[in-house]
Amino acid sequence: MVASRTKRNTVDDDPLTRAIAPPPNETEAEREARLAAEQLAKKRSDQIDEEINQQRLVEKREQASVKVLLLGQSESGKTTTIKNFQLISQPKAFRSELPLWRAIIQLNVTRSIRIILDAMSTAQTANLNLTSTSTTTPLPPPNSDYSPISRPSSSYSPRQALPQVPLLTPEQLKLKMRLSPLTQVEEALMRRLSPSSPAGSLALLSTTTSFPFPSNRSKEITVYSASGWKGAFAKFVAGMTRSSMDSQDINFDDPEDPGVILHNCSEDMVKLWNDEGIRRLLESQNLRLEDMSGFFLDSLERITALKYIPTTEDILRARLKTIGVTEHRFVLKAGNMLSRDWRVFDVGGARNLVPAWAPYFDDMNAIIFLAPLSCFDQSLAEDYGVNRLEDSILLWRSIVKHPLLQKTELILFLNKCDLLKAKLDSGTQFSHWVVSYGDRPNTFESVSGYMKKKFGTIHKQHSDKPRTFYCHFTSVTNAQTTFHILENVRDLIIRQSLTTSHLV
Ligand SMILES: Nc1nc2c(ncn2[C@@H]2O[C@H](COP(=O)(O)OP(=O)(O)OP(=O)(O)O)[C@@H](O)[C@H]2O)c(=O)[nH]1
Numbered sequence: 001m002v003a004s005r006t007k008r009n010t011v012d013d014d015p016l017t018r019a020i021a022p023p024p025n026e027t028e029a030e031r032e033a034r035l036a037a038e039q040l041a042k043k044r045s046d047q048i049d050e051e052i053n054q055q056r057l058v059e060k061r062e063q064a065s066v067k068v069l070l071l072g073q074s075e076s077g078k079t080t081t082i083k084n085f086q087l088i089s090q091p092k093a094f095r096s097e098l099p100l101w102r103a104i105i106q107l108n109v110t111r112s113i114r115i116i117l118d119a120m121s122t123a124q125t126a127n128l129n130l131t132s133t134s135t136t137t138p139l140p141p142p143n144s145d146y147s148p149i150s151r152p153s154s155s156y157s158p159r160q161a162l163p164q165v166p167l168l169t170p171e172q173l174k175l176k177m178r179l180s181p182l183t184q185v186e187e188a189l190m191r192r193l194s195p196s197s198p199a200g201s202l203a204l205l206s207t208t209t210s211f212p213f214p215s216n217r218s219k220e221i222t223v224y225s226a227s228g229w230k231g232a233f234a235k236f237v238a239g240m241t242r243s244s245m246d247s248q249d250i251n252f253d254d255p256e257d258p259g260v261i262l263h264n265c266s267e268d269m270v271k272l273w274n275d276e277g278i279r280r281l282l283e284s285q286n287l288r289l290e291d292m293s294g295f296f297l298d299s300l301e302r303i304t305a306l307k308y309i310p311t312t313e314d315i316l317r318a319r320l321k322t323i324g325v326t327e328h329r330f331v332l333k334a335g336n337m338l339s340r341d342w343r344v345f346d347v348g349g350a351r352n353l354v355p356a357w358a359p360y361f362d363d364m365n366a367i368i369f370l371a372p373l374s375c376f377d378q379s380l381a382e383d384y385g386v387n388r389l390e391d392s393i394l395l396w397r398s399i400v401k402h403p404l405l406q407k408t409e410l411i412l413f414l415n416k417c418d419l420l421k422a423k424l425d426s427g428t429q430f431s432h433w434v435v436s437y438g439d440r441p442n443t444f445e446s447v448s449g450y451m452k453k454k455f456g457t458i459h460k461q462h463s464d465k466p467r468t469f470y471c472h473f474t475s476v477t478n479a480q481t482t483f484h485i486l487e488n489v490r491d492l493i494i495r496q497s498l499t500t501s502h503l504v
């Protein structure tokens, strides 16, 4: 009895051992083939184990990574903030995109010129209706109310005081004709920047801000996915061989380079932009190019130089609209702590997008909300009846009171302070647009303090529980000042993430 039980437990009787045992009477060739197959299977199995381990590591890193979401209306400065993050953590990668930004800046220039040429055409059309005696004619009325916040639109409307449309001089008409090839340059640049794959493509979008007339001239290029189009453009510039670039990849001698035509048109562009009559014409159509994103007309000679290479500031000032959500990864180190992976999400801003952003709210360590202060006298591109500052305030309120964000750190960037200061210094009255401002001084210190209080009050009133109000006055096109602010933000977010994970 005992003996038979012992026999059943021997290795030879084990069914698994029997199943994997070599067949009886195996030839030498069969043995070799079997061993080779077993080796291959083991290699494959080890590979799978390695992949699973890697996947676990990635998941662990993802969980340990710091997640930040940038929010704010269109043109508030979200993508520019991302560029600053890149400058801090990957300065080489930032510089490697020079050829790309050179093309975007050239596109920004051609867009500004096209807006002027279109304004001249509008004036020509308007003046065709002239009576034989008059020399000027009023513009057709705007098709939407440009309502200032807190003020009934009837009480103050800058359009009521619009000057008449001046007649174009023969010299201006000649300039217009000579600059017309720039429209083709713009199209060539668009083609150059648009990779063929639809998923990562740039597209024309009929939106803009800073002026109230929806028209052709407001077309703006848009990027759907940063990685896709950047890679495709890099391959184009670098002769389809590499996916990264640097300034040496700019072929200054390429006759097809739009830079050559821009250089040849430079003198005429400078003349056009400096022409007082043209400035009056733009004013008569309520066009303030200087307030528009991607404005480079004050640096035309430098930017149209044949060997032009963008500076850091140029890149920060370049405008490329975002659509959808783009994730950027950085490695940042705070003090003497270990480096952490950061996942920073940049979203395309537009009206009523909070529900579309909400799926990203869960799990964020912090939200950086950008509110541009300088836009107090502008209306939204997507709705000309809505004041941009008012929209920012409402957006801030809906973020502060959002149920999914009650435990998330909210960091407010009151942005475009440089433009706000310039606007107030040039005499634009804040109280004309924000009635509640009353007769306080029209100075940067007073206006910015007032707005900080307004945003702070909303933060206090609409948070479920008391939480700290983090607020910075920023000009994110200034890399130096933004560097220090982002360092501060980085330390705050790291501290907060350690606290919530109970590590401190
Ligand atoms: N002068 C100045 N310009 C700024 C500032 N912040 C952003 N800009 C410019 O404003 C324009 C719009 O900035 P973006 O960063 O593209 O804005 P965004 O929030 O990403 O806009 P969307 O992609 O449309 O959602 C760019 O041309 C920037 O250079 C600032 O503080 N000062």
Ligand SMILES: [Mg+2]
Binding pocket: 078, 079, 080, 320, 321, 322, 346, 347, 348, 349
């Ligand atoms: Mg953007």
